[in-house]
Amino acid sequence: MVYPKKFDWEKLQSFCSKIFVKAGVSKENADIVAESLIMADLRGVDSHGVVRTAIYLERIEKKMIDPLAVPEIESQDFATALLNGNNNLGAVVGTKAVEIALEKAKDRGAAIVGVKGSNHFGTGAYYALKAMEKNMILLVMSNASQTMPPTGGKRPFIGTNPLAVGVPAGKETPFLLDMATSVVARGKIIVAAQKGIEIPIGWAIDKKGRSTTDPEEALEGAVLPLGGPKGYAISMFIDILSGVLTGAGFGKYVYNMYENWEQPQNVGHLFIALDIERFMPIEVFKNRMDCYIKELKAEPKSEGVDEILIPGELEFRKVEERKQHGIELPKKVVSELDQIGKRYSINLLDAVICEIEEREEMNEC
Structure with a gap:
């Protein structure tokens, strides 16, 4: 299967809510959790978005969280x-x-x-x-x-x-x-590990206290x-x-x-x-x-700076952009959500943005 990358935020939120309901969460509370995850993805804080769905579900399933x-x-x-x-x-x-x-x-x-x-x-x-x-x-x-x-x-x-x-x-x-x-949220290191990319020097140390650019070593060590x-x-x-x-x-x-x-x-x-x-x-x-x-x-801007921004401004812009053009998810996260959906008989592909190029082995939107 060629995995789609972009998802409609409202449909993806609905997918997540339905998953949590199937896992034993009330509809009201499932909507809250799904909204929280999607809001993170809309704001570009992907480390706290739907990437967390699997671990929340696993902790519910293993009685580590009481959804009731x-x-x-x-x-x-x-x-x-x-x-x-x-x-x-x-x-x-x-x-x-x-x-x-x-x-x-x-x-x-x-x-x-x-x-x-x-x-x-x-x-x-x-x-x-x-x-x-x-x-x-x-x-x-x-x-x-x-x-x-x-x-x-x-x-x-x-x-x-x-x-x-x-x-x-x-x-x-x-x-x-x-x-x-x-320096950075640990979730961003988790995302880097999922994408198989290096992290910048100065983000973390390995378990021996040495600086590392390897996200797997960082997850075994500590963020700074x-x-x-x-x-x-x-x-x-x-x-x-x-x-x-x-x-x-x-x-x-x-x-x-x-x-x-x-x-x-x-x-x-x-x-x-x-x-x-x-x-x-x-x-x-x-x-x-x-x-x-x-x-x-x-205020006067430094050389090479086009605009002075305030905290949160980039994220508010990201929300508008992602609401209009969709939320892009890494292949590993899509695969994970797809497997979760199949386990609970809910089709992730219903949340796909129709304008994607990849159609191989996929249902039409």
Whole structure:
């Protein structure tokens, strides 16, 4: 079979949702997980897109994730809450936490929601976008399993613990920071390994602590902190707030979803929501943001630079491009999804963009 490369985002999202339903996830929650994965692919963050479908399913099938669990609030007061995800899918738990944070922030001006008992929750941007739709500012952080050494070490101890911040604007592109605290997200190394391509020097070290461009060696070793000691320190404070503070796992007690088949991950998250209208009318704020962004982008440019961009701007453009022209997937990912579809009697080819050239042994769209 010649594998297609491009897929309609809505049909691919529907395919993923149907797969999760067949695996025992409720339709509502399956839609959340599928939307989270497709949003990552649309934004060009392929390391957190449908490439994660197989591992999510495997952990469900091997009882490492409980798709029927109901996340519950263990404690709360005026502006805080602690949510126990009870080992449901990370995107489901994260979405519930955001709903609580936004509701509390609307009533009280600000809210902090800690999460324990969760799993890999996708991209922080997914949640920040939900807040921006409600004219809220959201800070999102999560810990992760051991993939990064402390500065001076050679063995992984902390995760590539991500941080995301979303701030709405008016007519200008909103500010949306979504970053790992490593030089690069480990998922990008996984994608490089799947594509069989080298990674840049400085991304990772092998298990002996030596720099490597081999993604397989990097996956056996460790990714490196962004900015050396600074990235290490940021990752550590995220682990403290997301893990130590919430009662979730931290350090070596956040279990690797690819390697540990004995225990749930017990990932921790922290969501901080701010209601802009407690500071000024939303339209005034958006006008001020537009002014700020316009003036920043109008700054003199360095030689060879065509445009000054703000965090998230390239990803917003990528969303529009991929919605129009399709999501391109590596052959290995297509093959994996195709096999999953056959296992659950759902046809992946239904999500193919019709304008592809390769037709050999394929049904017409």
